[in-house]
Amino acid sequence: MVNFSSYVGRVTATVLTLALLLAAIAAWRWGRAAAYAVLFAAFLSVINMLILGGRLIALPASTQRAAQRLGGAVLQRWIITILGLIFAIFWLHLPVVGLVAGFLLTHFVFLAFLVRERSRQRS
Template identity: 90%
Template sequence: MVNFSSYVGRVTATVLTLALFLAAVTAWRWGRQEAYALLFAAFLSVINMLILGGRLIALPASTHLAARRLGGAVLQRWIITILGLILAIFWLHLPVIGLVAGFLLAHFVFLAFLMRERIRQRS
């Protein structure tokens, strides 16, 4: 079984490292606004991962309470994501393509970590 705190920490560190590298490349190739958008979305995804990781670590033994806690985490993540996107698009005027790239980066890194863990469990 995977220790969730170390797992979330490794995913978070990988996402942030790749986001900084890709933001530097993006700033050099396409401009600062796109790089800021990529970083903003990656940081927003990391915040969401940390929220869910924190909730998974502290799950109560009762299935009913655990379901409520996870439901609250999902609702909290959606609210943070929607408010963050509204902030990014309408107030900061960040380009949508950079935001999409940041979210895709975070989700593909998370998917890669899940696939790696699945392969480890089957071996």
């Protein structure tokens, strides 16, 4: 559990640091709304990662129950993502380009950490 917590902390810190940097660039280039969109998408992705991580830690021993729990986590993540995007686009009026940039940033950071972790396990 300690390894998971430190891993999640490193990923979260990296995502949020890079999101702040990208938001500063977006604010400079396209305005404040684009910066808010990048930050909103990054926070939404981090929340989704934490939800799935929490579900993975608490998986039951039964394969059937574990599959159901993971399916529920994936469904929950999709619902949160879709509702978050609807909220961001239609109520906060955030630009879609900034939201996409924030999501791409966080997903590439997650992918880089996974690839790095996988290569460490193979060594």
